[in-house]
Structures are given as C-alpha cells and as structure tokens.
Amino acid sequence: MLTVVSQAFQERRAQRDCAEDRMDPLPSRRKAIPGSEMTRSSSDSRITLMENRTEVTEFLLLGLTDDPHLRLPLFITFLLIYTLTMAGNLGMILPILLDPRLHTPMYCFLGNLSLVDFGYSSAVTPTVMAGLLIRDLVISYDSCATQLFFFAAFATVENYLLATMAYDRYAAVCKPLHYTSTMTTGVCAFMVTAPYICGFLTASIHVGDIFSLSFCNSTVVHHFFCDVPAVMVLSCSDRRISELVVVYVVGFNVFFALLVILISYIFIFGIILTMHSAAGHSKALSTCASHFTAVSIFYRTAIFMYLQPSSSHTMDTAKISSVFYTMVIPMLNPLVYSLRKKEVKRAFTKIIFGKYDC
Secondary structure: OHHHHHHHHHHHHHHHHHHHHHHOOOHHHOOOOOOHHHHHHHHHHHHHHHHHHHOOOEEEEOOOOOOHHHHHHHHHHHHHHHHHHHHHHHHHHHHHHHOHHHOOHHHHHHHHHHHHHHHHHHOOHHHHHHHHHOOOEEEEHHHHHHHHHHHHHHHHHHHHHHHHHHHHHHHHHHOHHHHHHHOOHHHHHHHHHHHHHHHHHHHHHHHHHHOOOOOOOOOEEOOOOOOHHHHHOOOOOOOHHHHHHHHHHHHHHHHHHHHHHHHHHHHHHHHHHOOOOHHHHHHHHHHHHHHHHHHHHHHHHHHHHHOOOHHHOOHHHHHHHHHHHHHHHHHHHHHHHHOOOHHHHHHHHHHHHOOOOO
16 A cells, blocks of 8 residues: 555656656756756856946045155145135136126136136045045945046046137137137137037046946055046956047047147247237237146146056056146146236226225
C-alpha cells in the first residue's frame, strides 16, 4: 500500500515539474546544470555594478589648499574680494537702472556684464569660502550639477557680452554719425538676449553630457568647486566623446566671440591710425586697453582650462587659473569698465547725495 502511494506521489510531482518547465521560459534557473553557478555569479556581478553606478549621491571638494595655516588668510582675502565684487557690480547696476542718462547701449551692456559677474562669482565664491572653513566640503549630487550649470551659463554669457561690447565700440568709433541708427533698441535687445540664450543652452549641454556619465569609483573632486574638467575626470565611463563635446562647444563659443572681437578691433585700430587728434587717440586707446586687458585674461584662462583634454594639465594648476576667472575678473570688471566712467560717478553721487558731483 505504501509503495503504491509513493509511486503515485512521485508521478504527480513529476507531472507538476513538467508543467512548471513548460511555463518557465528559463528552466535553467530551476535545474542544476553545469555552469549555472557561473551564470548566477556573472548576473550578480552585473547587478552589483549597476548599483555602484547609481549610488553616487554626493561629491567631496578638496578645496583650494591643504595647509591649515593658509586657510584663515585665504578666507579673509576671498571674503574681501567677494565683498568688493558685490559692491562694485551692484553699485554699477543701480545707477544704470535709476538714471535715465545712462539708458544707452553701452551702459546696457555694462549693466548686464556686472549682473553676469555677480552671478557666476556668487555661484563659486561662497563654496570656496566654506571649503576654507571646512577641511573637506561635501556637496550633494544635485547641488554640484546646479553649481556647474550656473557657472557655465554665466561664463558663456560673459563670453558673448565681451563680443557685443567690442561691436558696440566699433559702431561708436568707426561710425559715430550712424551710431543711433545702428544700435537701435531692437538691435540692443537682441544683442543682450542672445548671450543669455547661448549661455543657458551651453550649460544645459555640459550638464546633460557630464552627468549622464557613470560615477562608480572616486567621488573626490580635486578642485574648490564643481568645474567641468574636475567632475568629468571622476567618471568611470568612456569619456572621450564627452571631452570632445566640451572642446567643440567651448571652442565654438570662444573662437566665434574672439573672431567678432578681433574684426571689431582691426577696424577700430584702422580708424585710430587715421586720427589726427591726440585727445582722440588717447581716449580711443584707453577704452580699447581696458577692454583688451579683460578680454585677454578671460580668454587665456578659458582656453587653458577647456580647450585641451582633462588629462593634460594638473588640477593644482587648474585651481590657480580658476581663481582668476571666477573671483578676480568679476571684481576687476567694474573698476575697468564702469567706475572710471564720469557718467557713472555722477549718477552714483546723485543717488547717494541727491545731486550731481560737478
């Protein structure tokens, strides 16, 4: 009797196993066949690798220096620089907005340049100062992407604003009689709006390109903020295409703006050489020298940082270069362009004291 029941039970179990095998598209999962352990191990490795690639939620900024004796002096220095940057740029924007005498294309460009300088200095400098107070500053994944976006956007906007200012100077020096008809309200609005469109489009490309990569190894950023080369070098993906995207996008923006600046200055210097007035020579050269100084500093650092593969320069050198175009240039631009203008000084005096300083 027991033998008959046992045989019936075995037959039912065999029928159930056959039915399950027909329903299961991957019977190897149920049956122990040679190599199944290897297959399971390979599958587990792939799952672990995928988890490692998606678990990055923050980055660690190493800051500007490891020397504890330099942290406090650098913090005070950068705090002073940032204070001067805010005072200079906001002090430039306010008179342009409030004084109708300054509602001209030149001051419109200067006001937007001050706004951009304030923007990308504010995107970086507070992080630098926090990193000097905290030895290793932790920044979240989203905050890093946001900082990189706004820095890239404002830097690109400044790139094109410098080009529009060069063209404005060309129109003022080379065609003074046609300046008002050339630089109309519509043209001025387009020349101000277009840099912002290009800037935010470029920043979107950079952020989408870099943060689509996988970060599964180190999350230590050897920089004092989330810059493009510093973050890209951490990726464990093949980043050759991403580096080419950065080089081509930044290269197009920089060389197109430089081409506009170069052509504008060729015509300006041609007109200056034909001038017979010493005062005209001095005024034109003074304006060009200020603009050319800022242009040379800005573009030399941009070309050095972004128009070469990330492996061809050290991060320590990149930090030194970054200090200039993230903190020093935004502080100097109001002095170079704006605060030397008599119209700005008079407008600022009127706002503070209620009358013009003659």
